[in-house]
Structure formats: C-alpha cells, structure tokens
Amino acid sequence: MNIINARLRGQPSLYSLTVEQGCFSAIEPQSDTLTATPESDTISNTIDAQGNLLSAPFVEPHIHLDAVLTAGQPNWNQSGTLFEGIERWAERKPMLTAEDIEQRVLKTVQLLVENGVQYIRTHVDVTDPSLTALKTIAGLKEKLSKAVELQIVAFPQEGICSFPNGKQLMEQAVEHGADVIGGIPHFEYTREYGVESMHWVVALAKKHGLLVDVHCDEIDDEASRFLEVLATAALEQDMGERVTASHTTAMHSYNNAYCSKLFRLLKKSKINFVSCPTESIHLQGRFDTFPKRRGITRVKELREAGMNVCLAQDSIQDPWYTLGNGKLLRVLDAGLHICHMMGYRDLSTALDLITQNGAKTLQVEEQYGIEVGKPANFIILQGSDDLSVIQQQGEVLYSVRKGEVLVQREPAYLVKTATLS
Numbered sequence: 001m002n003i004i005n006a007r008l009r010g011q012p013s014l015y016s017l018t019v020e021q022g023c024f025s026a027i028e029p030q031s032d033t034l035t036a037t038p039e040s041d042t043i044s045n046t047i048d049a050q051g052n053l054l055s056a057p058f059v060e061p062h063i064h065l066d067a068v069l070t071a072g073q074p075n076w077n078q079s080g081t082l083f084e085g086i087e088r089w090a091e092r093k094p095m096l097t098a099e100d101i102e103q104r105v106l107k108t109v110q111l112l113v114e115n116g117v118q119y120i121r122t123h124v125d126v127t128d129p130s131l132t133a134l135k136t137i138a139g140l141k142e143k144l145s146k147a148v149e150l151q152i153v154a155f156p157q158e159g160i161c162s163f164p165n166g167k168q169l170m171e172q173a174v175e176h177g178a179d180v181i182g183g184i185p186h187f188e189y190t191r192e193y194g195v196e197s198m199h200w201v202v203a204l205a206k207k208h209g210l211l212v213d214v215h216c217d218e219i220d221d222e223a224s225r226f227l228e229v230l231a232t233a234a235l236e237q238d239m240g241e242r243v244t245a246s247h248t249t250a251m252h253s254y255n256n257a258y259c260s261k262l263f264r265l266l267k268k269s270k271i272n273f274v275s276c277p278t279e280s281i282h283l284q285g286r287f288d289t290f291p292k293r294r295g296i297t298r299v300k301e302l303r304e305a306g307m308n309v310c311l312a313q314d315s316i317q318d319p320w321y322t323l324g325n326g327k328l329l330r331v332l333d334a335g336l337h338i339c340h341m342m343g344y345r346d347l348s349t350a351l352d353l354i355t356q357n358g359a360k361t362l363q364v365e366e367q368y369g370i371e372v373g374k375p376a377n378f379i380i381l382q383g384s385d386d387l388s389v390i391q392q393q394g395e396v397l398y399s400v401r402k403g404e405v406l407v408q409r410e411p412a413y414l415v416k417t418a419t420l421s
C-alpha cells in the first residue's frame with residue numbers, strides 16, 4: 001500500500017508513505033504541491049490523502065461499554081444529575097444479559113471505529129457477583145482485535161472495601177481477563193476505606209503485572225484527597241507510568257497552595273491523567289448555586305507541568321449522559337473551551353490529547369505512531385494540521401489498521417448553495 005499527498009503532524013511539507021506487511025516501510029517528503037499521482041501499477045493500492053492530515057489513530061482511554069446505549073431504558077434521567085443516573089442505572093441493571101451487553105458493545109465499538117478510534121480502555125462494573133458484563137466483554141476482545149485493541153478495567157462501581165466481597169470480585173475479574181485494576185476511593189464509606197483501597201489496588205496490579213486506572217476524586221469535595229494516596233503508592237511501588245488517575249475533578253476545587261505541593265508529588269510519581277470534559281462539565285457543580293464551578297481537573301496546568309494528560313468520552317447515551325456519538329473531536333473541542341486552552345500553542349498541539357497521550361496512558365506507545373517499522377495504524381482527517389482539523393470538526397476519511405482499510409468515507413458535499421458574491 002502507498003499513501004501520497006499526506007500531511008503529517010508538525011511537518012510543513014507533504015509526504016508519501018509506503019506500507020509493507022502491515023508496517024510502515026518508508027516515509028518520505030514529496031514536493032510541496034499536490035502533484036503526486038499514483039504509479040499506474042499501484043493505483044488500486046494507493047490512498048491519495050489530497051493534502052489532508054495523516055495521524056496516528058484516536059485513543060479512547062475511558063469509556064463504560066457495559067452501560068452504553070441504555071439512556072431512557074426503562075426511564076429517562078430527567079434532572080441530568082449523577083444521582084438520578086445511579087437510580088436509573090439501578091432500574092436498568094436487572095435487565096442486563098450477555099446478549100444485551102454484546103449487542104450494545106459491538107454497536108458502540110463499530111461507532112468508535114468509524115470515528116477513527118483503534119484503542120479503547122473500557123471500565124466494566126464488577127460489583128456484580130455474576131460478573132456477567134466483564135465475562136461478556138472479555139469474550140469479545142479477540143473478535144474485536146482486527147479493528148481495535150481493547151483494555152478492560154475491573155471497575156468497582158460500588159466500592160472495594162464498602163461492597164460485600166469487593167476484593168474477591170476484583171480478584172475474580174483478574175482471573176476472567178481484566179487488564180487494568182480500577183478503584184473508586186471517594187465513593188467508599190470512609191476515608192480509611194478509600195486509603196486502604198488505593199494501596200490494595202496498586203499492590204494487586206503489581207502482583208499480576210497489570211495496569212491501574214482509578215476513578216479518583218470524581219466529586220466537587222475539596223477535601224477529597226485520594227490522588228495523593230494513589231500517587232504515593234504508585235511512586236513507592238515503582239508503578240508510576242503504569243498508573244492512571246481518571247477524572248480528579250476535586251482538583252478543580254483544591255486551594256492553590258495545596259495543589260502546588262501536590263504537583264511536586266504527581267510529577268515525581270509519573271502517573272497519567274484522564275479527563276472527561278463533556279461528562280465533568282455536565283455532572284459536576286450540581287450542588288453549587290451561583291457561581292457554579294466547572295468541576296474539571298486542571299488539564300492545562302498538568303500539561304504545562306510536563307505531565308501526561310489525555311481526554312475521553314466516559315459515556316455514550318447511558319443513564320448519566322444522554323448524548324455522545326463516538327466523536328473524540330467533539331470532546332476535544334469542548335475540553336479546549338472548558339480548560340481555557342484556546343491559545344495558539346495549545347490549539348496547534350491539541351490532537352496529542354486524543355492520540356499519543358492516550359497511547360502513553362494505555363502503555364501501547366511501542367507499537368503506536370507514524371514511524372518506519374511500526375504497524376501501519378493511522379487515520380486521515382479533514383484538515384491540514386491540528387488547528388484546521390479542530391476548526392472544521394471534519395470527518396475521519398480513512399482508518400487503516402496494519403495496512404488494511406477499516407473505514408473509508410466520502411465527506412458530505414453541497415448539492416446547492418446560495419450565491420452571496
């Protein structure tokens with residue numbers, strides 16, 4: 001396979017790329033005009049990027065595939081709050097079956113793939129003695145592998161220390177194929193349980209050679225400080241880059257003096273951060289009158305301090321979030337606004353937040369990126385660079401995995417328009 005007339009991120013000229021046996025074998029600059037045309041003998045196997053941006057695939061580092069596409073079943077969340085979401089989910093949960101989960105997961109992964117995602121980390125609720133969702137989704141991993149790499153987090157929605165047999169369920173989830181150990185310390189009954197759960201989670205991951213991704217301090221409570229416990233455990237267990245703190249929305253409300261002290265530890269620990277801007281702006285700040293807090297972690301500040309931050313969707317049409325369409329560019333657009341990242345430097349490198357930073361969080365970097373020798377996994381986006389892709393909010397024109405075309409799209413075109421000049 002050849003790709004011609006492609007723009008690469010951060011590069012001024014056009015490039016031609018060659019793919020052999022599923023990997024990039026050559027990446028070379030071409031003349032800076034869209035003149036390259038495929039050789040006649042390779043025409044059927046050539047993608048003409050037409051000056052559009054060729055990027056490594058999107059990474060969705062935080063989603064709940066077990067809950068997707070259940071909004072309104074059996075009842076709609078009328079207030080839109082997290083707490084009514086939990087009530088609505090409690091009504092939907094008894095209706096969960098393997099078939100129901102499988103059908104929704106396949107539909108959603110299809111949607112994500114069509115929107116340029118090739119790496120997914122899904123949290124799966126394991127506070128269910130039958131572990132139906134976890135077993136079902138683990139069983140789909142192989143089938144999905146031609147299109148996406150799927151990581152499964154054993155996610156204790158109702159707590160580890162606060163839920164009957166919570167620790168045993170987490171251990172069983174590992175036996176059934178979980179790749180990542182989750183946690184929810186701010187939801188545990190007591191601060192002591194929250195602290196205990198963090199040390200236990202990191203130790204369990206270390207014992208089995210797994211990763212960690214904790215729903216950490218997803219609350220507006222400025223006194224919710226489990227992030228320091230998680231980061232310390234990661235540092236002391238030498239697990240830093242293998243550990244991720246998701247949400248950390250309480251950091252929005254921490255005082256700056258504490259945050260300054262905390263950042264020193266966070267930097268040292270080397271842990272990763274996932275922020276879900278559309279979900280957090282919607283679910284947080286609900287106990288505020290006016291002014292209302294944005295309730296999103298300090299994405300810009302973490303990034304400027306040299307830490308790894310990526311963005312995610314969290315939900316697609318579930319009891320907590322009725323919208324969502326698989327488009328990470330929409331989440332990125334919202335995140336840039338909410339986090340005050342509208343300066344040129346932030347905008348011109350913004351795709352990092354839904355591509356390589358996510359890959360670092362998932363620890364798939366070795367196989368990820370547009371480099372000779374790496375698997376030919378890439379997408380082609382409408383636009384010539386990060387800024388123009390975000391401005392256009394265009395479509396994913398191609399998604400290619402190991403040299404095989406997964407998705408090819410003809411963008412919509414105007415049939416008729418007003419003449420104004």
Ligand SMILES: [Zn+2]
Binds near residue numbers: 063
């Ligand atoms: Zn989540």
